[in-house]
Amino acid sequence: MKRSLFYSLAILFFLFPAILLGLKSVTPIWRWGEPLSFNWTLRGWTSFWMDDRILHALWLSLLIALTVTLINLAVGMMAGKALSHSSFKGKSMLETLLLLPLFVPAMAAAIGLHITMIRLGLANHWTGVVIVHLVPTIPYTIKIMKAGYDRLGSDLIDQSRMLKAGPFRTFREIELPLLLPSVRSAVFLVVTISMSQYVLTAIIGGGSVITLPIIYYPFLQSVDDTVMAAFSIVFAILPVFAVLIIELISRFFITKNSFFNRGAV
Amino acid sequence: MKWLHNNRSAVLLAPALLFLLLVLYSLTMSFVESIRGVDGWTFDYYQGLFQERRLYASFGYSLTITLISTLLSIAIGWGIVRSFHTFIENSPGKWLVWIPMLFPHFVWGYFVLLLLGQSGLISSALFGLGWIEERDQFPVFVQDRNGIGIITTYLWKEIPFVILMLLPVYAQLPKQYGEVIQVLGGSKRHIFKTIEWPWVKPVLLEVALILTAFIFTAYEVPALLGVQYPQMTAELAYDWFYGVSWDERSYAFALLFIAAAVMGFIALISFMILNRQRWLISKSQHSR
Numbered sequence: 028m029k030r031s032l033f034y035s036l037a038i039l040f041f042l043f044p045a046i047l048l049g050l051k052s053v054t055p056i057w058r059w060g061e062p063l064s065f066n067w068t069l070r071g072w073t074s075f076w077m078d079d080r081i082l083h084a085l086w087l088s089l090l091i092a093l094t095v096t097l098i099n100l101a102v103g104m105m106a107g108k109a110l111s112h113s114s115f116k117g118k119s120m121l122e123t124l125l126l127l128p129l130f131v132p133a134m135a136a137a138i139g140l141h142i143t144m145i146r147l148g149l150a151n152h153w154t155g156v157v158i159v160h161l162v163p164t165i166p167y168t169i170k171i172m173k174a175g176y177d178r179l180g181s182d183l184i185d186q187s188r189m190l191k192a193g194p195f196r197t198f199r200e201i202e203l204p205l206l207l208p209s210v211r212s213a214v215f216l217v218v219t220i221s222m223s224q225y226v227l228t229a230i231i232g233g234g235s236v237i238t239l240p241i242i243y244y245p246f247l248q249s250v251d252d253t254v255m256a257a258f259s260i261v262f263a264i265l266p267v268f269a270v271l272i273i274e275l276i277s278r279f280f281i282t283k284n285s286f287f288n289r290g291a292v
Numbered sequence: 293m294k295w296l297h298n299n300r301s302a303v304l305l306a307p308a309l310l311f312l313l314l315v316l317y318s319l320t321m322s323f324v325e326s327i328r329g330v331d332g333w334t335f336d337y338y339q340g341l342f343q344e345r346r347l348y349a350s351f352g353y354s355l356t357i358t359l360i361s362t363l364l365s366i367a368i369g370w371g372i373v374r375s376f377h378t379f380i381e382n383s384p385g386k387w388l389v390w391i392p393m394l395f396p397h398f399v400w401g402y403f404v405l406l407l408l409g410q411s412g413l414i415s416s417a418l419f420g421l422g423w424i425e426e427r428d429q430f431p432v433f434v435q436d437r438n439g440i441g442i443i444t445t446y447l448w449k450e451i452p453f454v455i456l457m458l459l460p461v462y463a464q465l466p467k468q469y470g471e472v473i474q475v476l477g478g479s480k481r482h483i484f485k486t487i488e489w490p491w492v493k494p495v496l497l498e499v500a501l502i503l504t505a506f507i508f509t510a511y512e513v514p515a516l517l518g519v520q521y522p523q524m525t526a527e528l529a530y531d532w533f534y535g536v537s538w539d540e541r542s543y544a545f546a547l548l549f550i551a552a553a554v555m556g557f558i559a560l561i562s563f564m565i566l567n568r569q570r571w572l573i574s575k576s577q578h579s580r
Contacts, residue, residue, distance in 0.1 A: 033376045037388040045391050059411045060419045106308035109301040123563040128315045130501045130559035132509030135548035139322035223396030226511040247402045263394040
């Protein structure tokens with residue numbers, strides 16, 4: 028009873044909007060007061076291939092999101108390990124401070140960095156946009172990675188070090204494979220957050236860094252709901268796509284005969 | 293050896309500290325910009341800011357929308373987790389909760405517009421059923437003065453966030469203590485007070501702070517679903533930042549710096565109190 032109540036609510040409020048947007052992206056424009064038309068069309072989707080500007084924005088957004096993700100993973104894993112596996116004075120204070128960027132407006136950070144970025148030549152360039160996208164993402168990654176290292180514990184790492192494996196080999200064969208679930212959630216979250224930034228990208232990118240949100244946002248009021256729905260779906264697909272890319276990269280890193288793949292666990 | 297170990301964690305923490313420095317630097321710079329006058333440093337812009345009528349209209353409007361959205365998201369999300377957590381974890385249900393998380397806020401705002409706007413799908417369907425004759429007869433839910441469209445979008449996006457933040461907590465609750473309390477004749481209220489609340493409280497505080505800071509100063513959703521006047525904080529700051537006069541630019545820095553300082557201060561104080569409570573609990577457990 029409880030289960031079916033939850034599923035009907037979740038399907039109505041969470042699944043239905045995605046299905047409706049998907050359906051809208053392959054049907055012609057629905058005008059007010061006219062019966063819905065279901066003459067299937069691929070016009071919304073082909074607009075991605077027809078327009079060079081959109082295709083370029085798609086690749087640029089992906090480049091920015093993946094760079095942000097890689098920096099996030101490096102910073103998050105290192106900090107997560109230190110916060111989880113060692114204790115030092117002021118650790119809980121430091122943990123709070125590292126979460127602090129989530130509790131202050133990201134826009135304050137963006138306009139604060141603006142002048143410095145202009146001086147350094149990073150404004151109006153995609154690298155500057157990468158830096159400002161780190162502000163709302165890194166605290167989440169550190170949190171996720173710390174929880175991951177908490178679950179992993181230090182026993183397996185100590186054992187591998189005792190058997191004379193170097194830090195890199197230990198990382199490749201023990202830490203990375205066992206942390207993959209945390210890596211996946213971090214990538215999901217970071218790419219979604221990076222894809223959601225309109226105002227931060229607009230301020231630092233200054234109109235020269237054209238990402239998907241920069242193109243999409245001004246047209247949200249347009250009547251062409253077919254193209255807008257296709258855009259909307261792309262925003263949700265990109266994080267999934269990014270997880271696949273990161274998965275491939277980490278497969279490459281994790282050696283074939285790692286602890287994980289021997290069937291020991 | 294200990295020195296070596298500590299040094300190792302210092303190296304591991306270096307990039308994170310660098311990041312923290314970047315954020316603190318950016319906030320300092322927005323303060324510096326807010327007191328940089330045409331000739332020398334001045335606090336005049338703060339005085340000017342507090343005489344702006346737009347500021348007061350925006351403040352009340354932003355605060356109302358923020359508090360309603362935050363409190364309702366937490367209440368509903370927490371309620372859902374409390375009633376359903378036993379089967380959401382490790383089930384396809386969890387994937388359903390992830391769906392709204394995948395879409396950016398402005399995409400969800402677009403969906404709310406598509407569904408609830410006066411020319412939206414529901415309005416159109418009601419016309420098809422013959423319940424309304426003109427689109428003007430459909431109530432104004434989005435781009436309305438009360439911010440209903442903004443609140444709807446935030447609730448729809450943040451309830452899944454609250455659920456996903458609270459699920460791990462409920463999966464780790466030490467349920468055996470509940471049995472102990474029951475055997476010893478404790479009531480449901482006791483179970484809540486001694487087991488559930490201490491575990492849930494820090495996460496609820498964190499979620500509340502994140503949502504308050506985010507909703508109060510996010511630009512995308514109110515700029516899409518709000519009205520020209522009053523505007524939410526970020527819209528006002530954005531207008532001023534790109535305004536023609538130097539005064540307005542300084543107002544933007546001052547406004548966002550004040551918001552950052554107040555929110556950062558509240559967050560730090562609440563976490564310090566919380567950490568102290570935790571420290572006291574762990575200390576009393578050790579001395580037993």
